[in-house]
Amino acid sequence: MKRIILHYDMDSFFASIEIRDNPKLKNKPVVVGQSIVTTASYEARKFGIHSAMSVFEAKKLCPHLIVVPTDKEKYHRVSNFIHSLVFKITKKIEFISLDEGYIDISDIGLSKEKLKKFAETFRKRINYHTKLTCSIGIGFNKLSAKIASDINKPNGQFIFYNEEEFIDFIKEKELKIIPGIGKKYRELLKKKNIHFVKDAFPYSLKELTSAYGKSRGELLYLSIRGIDYSEVDYKQEIFSIGNENTYRYPIVSEPNIKKEIMDIFAYSYKRLVRKELMAKTVHIKIKFVNNKTLTRSKTLFSPSDNEEKLYENIESLIDSLTLKTPVKLLGVSFSNLIKKSVRQLSFF
Known part of the structure; x- marks a missing residue:
């Protein structure tokens, strides 16, 4: 059976919870954190504010920024509730953080035509029960699902039905679209004039692993071709x-x-x-x-x-x-x- 993997990602999770619980914050630039920004609302991101930035720097970018202290217990409660909702679909779920996870929906029996409706219903049900929005990506493996969920953020969805669609979409994009290709790695690739996904295609697996090491070389070679055999690790031990x-x-x-x-x-x-x-x-x-x-x-x-x-x-x-x-x-x-x-x- 062909695999169908869904990746859900809650939109600006911590900030969205605080805005939900305090409507006066709606449509205002909000960050959650004390000295460091853990989450920024989409209004705050328009000023160039992002996670891991110091609150001091964030306020310089946006003087009227609203800073809300972190409430981890509340975020865990909401996350656990979302998990309970997702478990009603299937047990084949890998939660990778409080606000995102992979779901293997291969055996649910959805036709190509019904996948779009399934994603829409998923988002609507999450919103109905939590008053929060999430973005959905559906693909033929975890890699394609992850990239798909970022395409129409926030509160959107995107589907890759096959490898050809995936490659056609990403080939003109910058390499940062590939999960795991970080800033330092991209700086190394730029030295060989590899700036976009299409620039890496001419290089063989051997050339990439020789130049950047086995782990990095394989990651780039496989990812730009949409190759990812990793399973949704729903039996994973947590330690x-x-x-x-x-x-x-x-x-x-x-x-x-x-x-x-x-x-x-x-x-x-x-x-x-x-x-x-x-x-x-x-x-x-x-x-x-x-x-x-x-x-x-x-x-x-x-x-x-x-x-x-x-x-x-x-x-x-x-x-x-x-x-x-x-x-x-x-x-x-x-x-x-x-x-x-x-x-x-x-x-x-």
Whole structure:
């Protein structure tokens, strides 16, 4: 049976919940966060404001910005309610964060003509029960579904029925449309004048892996061709692996903090490799001398055990923070873990 995968992504989730619960915020530039923006409303994004930006910088871009403190318990409650609604469709669901997930609808028996109606009904039911909007992408695998859900955001939908449609759509787009092709990777590709998806097609798998490593080269080669055999991981165990260090003397300078993070990452990564695991989500934890604790996480498009790729994401989390207060605890961890052998079998 041909696979049909749906990806749903709640629109500006945290900010939308706050706007729903306080109608006075409607149609105004709103961000959720304390010192760092966790979510920006679409009105705020028009000013160039985005997640992981400091609130200080955001206010410079938009002086009349409204900042709402984070209420994690409320967001978890709403997320769990959405999960309960989605479970009424099927159990073949992989929730990858509070506000998005993949659903394998292959065995529901939908014809090509009925997929559009199914996506419309899905969005309407979510809105009816939560007063929130979501965007839907449907594709022939997780990769195509993920890209499809971003095309008509917010509160829209898009469907890729086959590989030909997918390639025809993305070939003229910039490489940032591909999940996992981050800023640093794109900078390397630009050195070979690879700016758009179509620019990468002439390169063979061997050429790309030789130039950029096995993980990165394969990701680019396969993704631009719409190739992704990864399953909707609805039986995935949820656990984590990582380490924390508490310091007798607080760490003051940002370079020293980054060095300690690198050391903790290296130790945690060795544990990950030793247990033959791959991670999909990376986390950092920072506790300051004033006992304020910051946690940040980033979910990759697919599980990885590539050291450079995992550290690059840890580094991006650190770079998004302003570290001026002395630190007394640092931690690095990995979650959404699967056995490497399982991933290889399902992918190939």
